[in-house]
């Protein structure tokens with residue numbers, strides 16, 4: 001595959017660099033060197049500054065930033081010591097990842113430990129630049145908690161309040177007693193299933209859907225009732241609500257698990273008419289809806305939809321919403337939440353004690369800081385992801401002209417029709433090329449979706465081309481491999 005021009009440019013000019021640095025100066029202009037070094041480090045670690053990129057000469061950057069050359073020289077020196085820059089005498093400095101970042105154990109369950117692996121099994125982004133500053137503030141906030149015992153089954157009040165404010169800002173008035181904080185969205189799903197479903201019950205699911213939710217339903221001893229999505233569209237038509245209604249009537253599920261906001265894996269977004277119909281169905285039949293909003297903040301084109309509970313079920317236990325900080329902020333935070341009627345929240349808090357006595361205080365303080373100032377992060381994420389989606393679509397069109405990817409209006413991945421039922425074999429062949437992928441059948445029941453592959457657009461830009469080259473090799477060696485049988489962690 002010919003290299004794409006985006007992936008060939010290996011130097012960045014002083015003015016572009018200054019622009020990328022953004023508003024890096026600390027208030028009061030103190031500790032300029034440390035602030036500059038910190039910002040560059042973050043840009044490299046979160047992938048906005050590609051690896052092996054030549055940074056501007058000290059004098060040029062000093063002029064562009066209007067700081068002394070000594071400040072830039074000291075920042076570069078600190079970055080060299082931290083292993084973020086390496087220099088060749090007289091010829092400049094290049095970005096790199098610190099040596100320790102590829103020392104970790106490498107396995108399909110811990111792929112980040114190995115830089116040579118291309119991880120397309122996790123649709124997830126690196127932490128935003130804002131995380132470090134918020135972490136410093138969270139450490140200060142911690143003082144007020146150190147005198148207490150640190151346990152809270154419902155979650156730290158400051159974070160419950162911040163999440164409640166975010167719902168309110170999204171058009172769904174929410175008091176903090178309607179929020180329970182969990183250790184991630186997955187734990188939120190498991191807790192809701194523990195509260196509402198008993199072994200042997202049926203749970204309606206979209207088909208395809210998020211694999212770990214299917215596993216959580218199975219782990220609860222419940223049976224999935226799949227309702228097919230229309231895979232020819234990533235719009236609201238993906239849901240046939242007549243079919244959903246018929247499945248509720250015929251199978252009498254105990255609960256319906258739905259992902260109406262940039263559904264994982266299809267990216268489809270349900271419109272307001274559909275949301276209204278879902279709530280009406282829940283009311284008519286008494287079937288609670290478990291609405292997974294994990295990807296709701298990541299609308300790339302158009303306007304995000306209001307939360308489903310906002311369609312007349314703001315205080316009803318019939319709509320239980322789960323959310324997560326993982327996709328909009330960072331998976332490493334391990335913060336998620338449940339929003340529903342306050343009495344059900346209290347019941348779930350009591351149930352939670354069987355498996356877990358609350359989340360870590362520091363992470364919750366950090367999440368509270370970030371959730372309270374989410375708009376700048378969301379804006380940056382949306383712009384970044386829209387560009388990444390279009391870039392990947394363009395590259396896939398030339399590398400795999402026979403594939404038919406979706407063009408979702410949000411979320412983190414494309415759902416690709418491969419044109420033949422070879423997804424598991426492709427994933428096996430890709431594994432041999434050090435590319436981790438989740439095959440279509442992971443998102444379905446009984447081996448469905450062998451023609452489909454989920455491809456996230458979350459790889460750093462300078463890793464897309466090499467990953468696609470390996471995928472092309474894998475595509476041409478399909479006949480040599482058995483379908484991938486080894487499990488891979490998916491998010």
Ligand SMILES: Cc1ncc(COP(=O)(O)O)c(C=O)c1O
Nearest residue numbers: 184185186210264294324326491
């Ligand atoms: C739809 C959906 N729900 C829940 C989760 C789990 O989120 P968390 O990482 O917060 O446990 C994910 C993660 O991939 C997801 O895509």
